[in-house]
Amino acid sequence: MGEAKTIAVIGGGASGLAAAVAAGEALRDLEGAGGAAGEVVEGDAGAARVVVYEASDRVGRSILATGNGRCNFSNARPGEGDYRNAAFVRRVLFEFECRASRYVPSQAKTSTAYPNGVLGFFSDHGLMWREEGEGRLYPLANKAASVLDCLRAACAAAGVEERVECEVVAVEPPRAEGASFTLRLADGRFERAGVVIVAVGGTVARELLPKGLSFREPEPTLGPLATDPRWPRRLDNIRVRGALELWRPGEKMTPQELNRNGFPMGTHEGERLVAREVGEAMFRKYGVSGIAAFNLSRLAEPGDVLAVDFVPWVRPCDMEAFLNRRRKLLRASLGRDVMWNDMLRGMVLAPVADVLLEAAALDGARPVAKGETAVIAPVLKGLRLPVTGLGDVRQCQVHRGGVSVRAVDDRTCEVRRVPGLYVVGEALDVDAACGGFNLHWAWASGLLAGWSAAERLRA
Ligand SMILES: Cc1cc2nc3c(=O)[nH]c(=O)nc-3n(C[C@H](O)[C@H](O)[C@H](O)COP(=O)(O)OP(=O)(O)OC[C@H]3O[C@@H](n4cnc5c(N)ncnc54)[C@H](O)[C@@H]3O)c2cc1C
Known part of the structure; x- marks a missing residue:
């Protein structure tokens, strides 16, 4: 069934778009000369596809609001970010860098390798940037739109489908082995997917997730x-x-x-x-x-x-x-x-x-x-x-809480109890200080989950 070969990314923000690009590109590469993931004919049972479900009327709104509209998209020294659940974050970032050297072309070449895979990924997609005080990185164009433009172009090239004004209210795990996830939409409809990446950000609701997942109610932080x-x-x-x-x-x-x-x-x-x-x-x-x-x-x-x-x-x-x-x-x-x-x-x-x-x-x-x-x-x-x-x-930049990091495999961001379900970005109980660290986490965890999801689908 085609639905089993669908990777559903819930949330078209920072981590969701990164995950979608990573999954789309990895599927394309794994399929060899088969073309972009979305270039297959609809209804083709063999077609792997990546679909982003976004509740608002366009993807990437959250990115446009960052850094006062300039988007402090990463930090030159992301390890110094004082992350919550730092040991988990360190392991995820380590795994991310290992995978980046395989999936991010400029990281695979020693001649062009950047200090980390996030910068390699953005450089490969055309983004140029400059460094300000304390290692803060901003797009050269000094506008968040520049980052979003690169991500959307990468999504299009990888054949990622966007579904806007499409809020997912519940993700139900497969009832039997080999069956698909059910996504319940706010308008009462439902859709199915073989793999699901939850990238809904810091206000993630417990009801969205399968029952029994270790969860802490999100509360705002990083504010006045x-x-x-x-x-x-x-x-x-x-x-x-x-x-x-x-x-x-x-x-x-x-x-x-x-x-x-x-x-x-x-x-x-x-x-x-x-x-x-x-x-x-x-x-x-x-x-x-x-x-x-x-x-x-x-x-x-x-x-x-x-x-x-x-x-x-x-x-x-x-x-x-x-x-x-x-x-x-x-x-x-x-x-x-x-x-x-x-x-x-x-x-x-x-x-x-x-x-x-x-x-x-x-x-x-x-x-x-x-x-x-x-x-x-x-x-x-x-x-x-x-x-x-x-x-x-209202000025707080992140939420503390969400899905417990203990519930998630630090090599893939996959939920241990629910194979095929990934949680990334701020929906996980990870937050950091100002300086580009939160977006760095969103990109890195999203990319890692996207690559892992594509590998799972292909396997
Ligand atoms: C004002 C402000 C400025 C910031 N500036 C910076 C900065 O300069 N540098 C930095 O590193 N960090 C910054 N941050 C923090 C950073 O924006 C977040 O940490 C990051 O965006 C988290 O990425 P995410 O993908 O987890 O969530 P988000 O980027 O918030 O994306 C979540 C997406 O999911 C969608 N969504 C939510 N629920 C559903 C649903 N049920 N169904 C479908 N779609 C859904 C949302 O509409 C949204 O598009 C800032 C935050 C704020 C609020």
Whole structure:
């Protein structure tokens, strides 16, 4: 039956399109000179085909929204991405690279091999890119559409069929050996396929999947942090290039750890530094947004303290000396006593200075008395904002949860209990920090599953 030779990809986003291209190309190659997977006559029982079922009115919408429309599609050093379920991800990426050296032409040639198979795949499909800070890779055309155009052209060349406005509500496994999967569609119809790749993204619903699959309800993450709004409310929309630290009360740091991080002894009693992110932060009425806050949101718990460091280039233990030198310099240039407002002017914006002075209970119009720099130093190095949770969840970039990685074979992304069913991308319980790591995972897991699915069909 033709349906047994259908690979159904559910979801036409990043991982789904990558899986569809990989499966279509692999089928074409495995069929030898037989032409593209979709070039066969409809109804031909021998015809292998790849069909993408996409709920929205076009494939790739999710890709167009990434990186503020520019699509930070990968990272030059994807291993550093601090993935959730890192051991599983490492094994999948290892297997992916092994397969890439077989399926991705430029990875097979030592003369053109790229640092990883994702870049080799995109290069083979015509995409050019450039690197920005921290290894972030963006298409040369600086538009996400450029990435999607390459993927859609690859889909067309591999004979992949697209079914848009076609939401799949349930995937039912074959009832007997050799039988097909049943896909129940939202409009009541159903279709069948021999192999199914679930690539529906982070909002994957438990009801879509066969019963009994280990699953964690997805929740948004990688978004702005909500904090006590007292200070953020007064700084709404102000951007700061500094550092954010996440502190967890109720835990401790050893003197060696304090020393290594440059914190003077006696500070941060009864709390532990969970993580520090250097980068841009933007104050919002409800808390703090920006990439640094997004990354910390993956680790934050209500009750933690977010500390905003406005002078990240000065170590905490050197801060007092730095301020004393500044006071001396300003006194010489102003020719009078240095006021607190003078001390902060030129270092931070005026509304920030007002907040910092109020937090330190200092009067900006008063002269800086000897020894008083010790009062402002800890506030400048860490304005403390108690974390209450996530800020605006609509801004969250990924979901945590989905299908448990334990349910999936790390050599193929195939569900162990249900042969022929694959789960990829964010539908798996994998997420990472900002920087192109999430899309890198979507492409790599999608490609690996696509190649594996084609091999299974051919076998
Ligand atoms: C605003 C924003 C910006 C981002 N920027 C970046 C970035 O620059 N770099 C980066 O690495 N990551 C970024 N991410 C994260 C990245 O987009 C995701 O991790 C990635 O797209 C996940 O790929 P996926 O294929 O698993 O899911 P998606 O790309 O979300 O694709 C899922 C697809 O499945 C479809 N679908 C869902 N349910 C069904 C169903 N039942 N039947 C049929 N179709 C269905 C959806 O319509 C969608 O097209 C960003 C995320 C957001 C929200």
